[in-house]
Amino acid sequence: xxxxxxxxxxxxxxxxAAELLGISVHTLRMYEREGxxxxxxxxxxxxxxxxxxxxxxxxxxxxxxxxxxxxxxIKTIYSLIPCWELVHCSEQxxxxxxxxxxxxxPCWTYNHPNTTCENRDCRECEVYTNHSSCGxxxxxxxxxxxx
Ligand code: SF4
Numbered sequence: 161x162x163x164x165x166x167x168x169x170x171x172x173x174x175x176x177a178a179e180l181l182g183i184s185v186h187t188l189r190m191y192e193r194e195g196x197x198x199x200x201x202x203x204x205x206x207x208x209x210x211x212x213x214x215x216x217x218x219x220x221x222x223x224x225x226x227x228x229x230x231x232x233x234i235k236t237i238y239s240l241i242p243c244w245e246l247v248h249c250s251e252q253x254x255x256x257x258x259x260x261x262x263x264x265x266p267c268w269t270y271n272h273p274n275t276t277c278e279n280r281d282c283r284e285c286e287v288y289t290n291h292s293s294c295g296x297x298x299x300x301x302x303x304x305x306x307x
Contacts (some may be wrong), residue, residue: 167212168208173208191231
């Protein structure tokens with residue numbers, strides 16, 4: 161197993177994840193309800209978090225506590241990630257996609273029937289995994305615009 165696979169392995173139950181982050185289980189669940197985080201679910205439907213999940217939530221916490229960005233603000237930033245450039249969906253998909261048309265919710269919070277994302281696992285998708293911080297979102301936009 162390489163380092164990335166180790167970091168992505170869901171190993172922490174919700175209580176342990178909350179303890180590691182110094183936050184309550186309630187807050188962790190709220191981040192999930194708001195669509196900021198997609199925890200792994202076990203066969204018994206128990207949430208399980210990887211080190212990559214912990215790092216992502218720490219990044220979200222810094223945005224909230226240090227940069228004073230609200231949860232709605234973070235959702236808006238995530239909603240601006242140009243996912244269509246990364247998954248190369250068709251014009252037809254874009255016309256029908258709430259994520260493409262909207263600007264308040266991250267793409268992974270929507271259902272995507274009859275589109276290229278229909279059967280993709282958002283937790284494994286680079287749109288979700290690679291852009292948890294504002295810096296990463298900006299770097300992506302720079303790359304796409306060729307600057
Ligand atoms: S698979 Fe999920 S995270 Fe990836 S672009 Fe589609 S909706 Fe967004």
